[in-house]
Amino acid sequence: xxxxxxxxxxxxxxxxxxxxxxxxxxxxxxxxxxxxxxxxxxxxxxxxxxxxxxxxxxxxxxxxxxxxxxxxxxxxxxxxxxxxxxxxxxxxxxxxxxxxxxxxxxxxxxxxxxxxxxxxxxxxxxxxxxxxxxxxxxxxxxxxxx
Numbered sequence: 001x002x003x004x005x006x007x008x009x010x011x012x013x014x015x016x017x018x019x020x021x022x023x024x025x026x027x028x029x030x031x032x033x034x035x036x037x038x039x040x041x042x043x044x045x046x047x048x049x050x051x052x053x054x055x056x057x058x059x060x061x062x063x064x065x066x067x068x069x070x071x072x073x074x075x076x077x078x079x080x081x082x083x084x085x086x087x088x089x090x091x092x093x094x095x096x097x098x099x100x101x102x103x104x105x106x107x108x109x110x111x112x113x114x115x116x117x118x119x120x121x122x123x124x125x126x127x128x129x130x131x132x133x134x135x136x137x138x139x140x141x142x143x144x145x146x
Contacts, residue, residue, distance in 0.1 A: 008034070039084070042121070043072040046087070049117035053110035054091065054103075061102040065095035074125075087121065089129040089143075100131075100138040107131050111143035119145040 005013040011026040012034045023035025036044065047070040054068060069092045074084040089111075093103050111118055111129055118127055127143035 043074060046117050046121060047072050050110045050115040053114045054106050057106035057109055063102050065093050065098055067094045084125040087125055087127045092132045094134050098133050100133045103133055104131050104139040118143050
């Protein structure tokens with residue numbers, strides 16, 4: 001894996017990964033950001049990594065669903081370096097005939113066994129998750145890797 005960034009101006013960088021480009025910006029409060037911050041990208045990466053596991057596992061379990069959304073929220077410590085003190089993940093699955101136990105199992109496998117991003121982050125910060133099926137909370141737990 002390889003990532004490269006170059007400074008545009010201020011705290012605005014352009015990144016390149018496998019020929020794709022995007023913006024990273026830690027803009028001052030009075031300046032309009034030109035892209036997400038590095039910490040926001042970490043949260044998005046976590047959602048993308050575990051979300052990919054969920055898609056693959058639900059396909060394996062033959063779970064038919066209409067939508068899947070993930071949201072990650074994190075608080076920061078007060079002192080520098082300001083790091084995440086906790087990450088809360090919410091998995092929201094919607095569909096007319098979903099077996100919630102299979103969705104919970106897919107999330108558990110991702111957050112306890114498969115997600116490399118969750119495994120790396122969980123060594124530094126606790127990751128808690130909630131599973132919602134059709135708007136109803138069906139499980140809560142903490143990501144744990146051996």
